[in-house]
Amino acid sequence: GAVVSQHPSWVICKSGTSVKIECRSLDFQATTMFWYRQFPKQSLMLMATSNEGSKATYEQGVEKDKFLINHASLTLSTLTVTSAHPEDSSFYICSASGAGGPETQYFGPGTRLLVL
Amino acid sequence: DAKTTQPNSMESNEEEPVHLPCNHSTISGTDYIHWYRQLPSQGPEYVIHGLTSNVNNRMASLAIAEDRKSSTLILHRATLRDAAVYYCILTGEYGNKLVFGAGTILRVKS
Numbered sequence: 001g002a003v004v005s006q007h008p009s010w011v012i013c014k015s016g017t018s019v020k021i022e023c024r025s026l027d028f029q030a031t032t033m034f035w036y037r038q039f040p041k042q043s044l045m046l047m048a049t050s051n052e053g054s055k056a057t058y059e060q061g062v063e064k065d066k067f068l069i070n071h072a073s074l075t076l077s078t079l080t081v082t083s084a085h086p087e088d089s090s091f092y093i094c095s096a097s098g099a100g101g102p103e104t105q106y107f108g109p110g111t112r113l114l115v116l
Numbered sequence: 117d118a119k120t121t122q123p124n125s126m127e128s129n130e131e132e133p134v135h136l137p138c139n140h141s142t143i144s145g146t147d148y149i150h151w152y153r154q155l156p157s158q159g160p161e162y163v164i165h166g167l168t169s170n171v172n173n174r175m176a177s178l179a180i181a182e183d184r185k186s187s188t189l190i191l192h193r194a195t196l197r198d199a200a201v202y203y204c205i206l207t208g209e210y211g212n213k214l215v216f217g218a219g220t221i222l223r224v225k226s
Contacts, residue, residue: 004159032212043203044160044216093159095214103148103207105214107159 001027004096006108013084014116021079021111023094029074030096034105035067038091050077074098084115120204125221128194136189136220138204143184147208151178151189153200154219160203163189199224 003026013019023033032051036044048069050056056069066088068080077096081088091112095105121139128134140149151163164171164178166187171178177190191198203219 002162006159034213036216043218044154044214046213046215049213091157095159097212103150103212104162104165105152105212106162107152110157110159112157 002106003027004030004094004106004108006094006111008111009109010112010114012114012116015085016083019081019084019113021081021092021094021113023077023079023096023108025075025096025098025106028096028106029098030077031074031098032096033071033077034095034097035069035077035079036093036095038093038110044093047079081113084113086115089113089115120206120217122202122204122217122220124218125223127223127225128191128198130195130224130226131193134191134194134198134222134224136191136202136204136222137186138188139186140204140206141185143206144208147206149178149180149184149187150205150207150214151176152203152205152214152216153198154203155197155200160216163202165207194222194224196224196226198222 005024007022035047038044047062048056048058050069050071052074058064071077093110095107097105150165152160154160166178179188201219
């Protein structure tokens with residue numbers, strides 16, 4: 001149980017285009033979903049926290065107009081990287097909580113984004 | 117901030133137990149101790165968590181010191197599939213947010 005999926009698993013796009021990444025909790029209702037970014041050889045950095053039906057809360061330094069987060073249902077959250085640039089190339093990972101108590105997060109497999 | 121300190125790396129032989137330490141001397145009474153691990157090119161995986169008492173599950177055991185200032189994740193029989201970065205994280209101060217440190221790189225030798 002407590003499975004989280006992400007789609008796509010990897011994406012290559014041209015600079016200036018927008019990319020949408022989906023995160024789904026497959027067998028539980030996620031009260032809260034989180035988005036992280038991980039650069040090579042570094043640890044995960046939390047980008048934002050979202051609750052279903054509410055606006056996302058962004059961490060300091062994360063541009064909310066560039067990284068649009070929508071949490072439309074208890075099983076789906078999306079992250080849209082708008083006008084992507086090469087420096088946005090990274091490993092994006094979502095997680096969801098709600099299955100094992102509010103403090104346990106279940107992570108998706110990640111989406112690797114390469115912006116050319 | 118309630119932070120954790122872990123060794124940068126550890127090495128273990130296959131089929132042997134592994135004890136991964138974590139120091140958290142500034143832990144508060146409401147902080148839970150969580151362990152996650154991340155295999156190469158994958159999202160992190162929940163391992164175990166606890167508050168005061170030792171915990172066991174199918175993946176590992178968590179031993180928490182009586183003063184809660186340190187804990188140890190125990191893998192009873194390491195396999196090559198256990199090679200990963202292990203993160204010890206405190207939750208409570210940040211609500212349900214996870215703040216990842218550098219973690220411990222566990223290498224398992226066959």
